[in-house]
Amino acid sequence: MAPQTTPDAVGLNLALALVTSSAAPLLLLDSDLNIIAASGSFCSAFQINIAQTKGLPLADMGAGEWKVAQLASLLKATAAGYAAIDGYEMDLVREGRPVRRLVLNAQKLQYAEGAEIRIALSVSDVTDARIAAKLKDDLLRDKEVLLQELHHRVANSLQIIASVLLQSARKVQSEEIRTHLHDAHHRVMSVAALQQQLAVSKLGNVELRPYFKALCASIGASMIRDHNQISLDVTSDDSVTTADTSVSLGLIVTELVINALKHAFPGDRSGRILVDYRSRGPNWTLSVGDDGMGMPEDPRSAKAGLGTSIVQALAMQLGGQITVADANPGTKVSVVHTYVPILAGQSAAGSAV
């Protein structure tokens, strides 16, 4: 046969070669849905003998698994110019083989005026991708469930501890011991309030203002009889910190608030306790102030109780300095964290004056 070197022949051969060599499974069809050319990738993906494809009706390919009424009518509509096939999904069902999920795209090729109708049909096998996506969804859902279970377990555990403390408080005769147990109960509830914040926050960070407000509401509800007489308010900024930092800050707030409630307003004295937190960059200041009785004349007469040790230990852990100031009237206890950048020969964080 004479070599086909006319421009038309060369053009046609190029087009056929393009189809045949396509990396993505591709079929070139005529208006009767007969195969003009099939890519090697199509034939190996779907176990079709490439030698037998030329001129074969699409519906006759393989063992008839491509004879799908809806596909045929969509392709006919494409050939007639009414539509293109855009992401049509179908299952390829073959005997003795697992079902494959396919995504098909087809369009009528615009290539020459008045020329034969040609349709390019590309086929993607998305079976494996779909399985992976479903597996990922299942795993994410499992993770959510486990996380919920964990939150539930922690809440229950904290409730158990709180219950044990309250039960002990009921049983003891000594007023002093009972007070200690109630204080311990408040400390546990401070950790519990944090847990609840964490359960609703997505990233494990804690917004301090709502956390402190919840904390103070809890302490106030059980320790303040008349909220018109003693008010407990939170004026913090929008700072957000990690769970670890929040736990320590919350415990400090609990200690300082309980202390103020116990000592600042003897008798029927009324007043206000203010919890404030503000941060700028890495620096922050936490303060709990009251307008009550003020510090005792002789500082040595103020016994350092457990609460003081807790505040000191936590402040140190947070790299903060404690300052106690006379507020005239009242007292203000602040924990100040000032970040000192590392310079040669100097130590880092925390305690600048």
Place this chain on the structure above:
Amino acid sequence: MEKRVILLVEDEALIRLATTALLEDAGYSVIEAGNADVAIRILESRSDIGAVFTDIIMPGSVDGLRLSHAIRDRWPPVHLLVTSGLSVPIENFPRKARFLRKPYTPVQVLKALSDLFGFDPEPYQYRNNVTQNYGRVAYR
């Protein structure tokens, strides 16, 4: 006045113990159940339960939420207080049920119950305007 009766449904023994104590201190009479099946049997066997305070996640075939719906269906006048360590979307609850996040404080429980029963809670006993006590009975 006769004591109001609370049915407490909670599977954790220590929580049940402390909660029973706090309710009794506040003047309620408490019946305990460890799961929803027992709770239903108790409700079927007596007619004086004023309120049910139930946890959601419990062993057994029925969780506390389904229990609360069942109670609202069969015993409409019984007040419902539901608790859990998780938050629960509000549409999952039967009408007029109250929800309390765990861990709850005694004050929260007593306030929720007095709201449900529709009375002001008993004033607590104080010292220096700072309460040292929970509930009505002073700790001796």
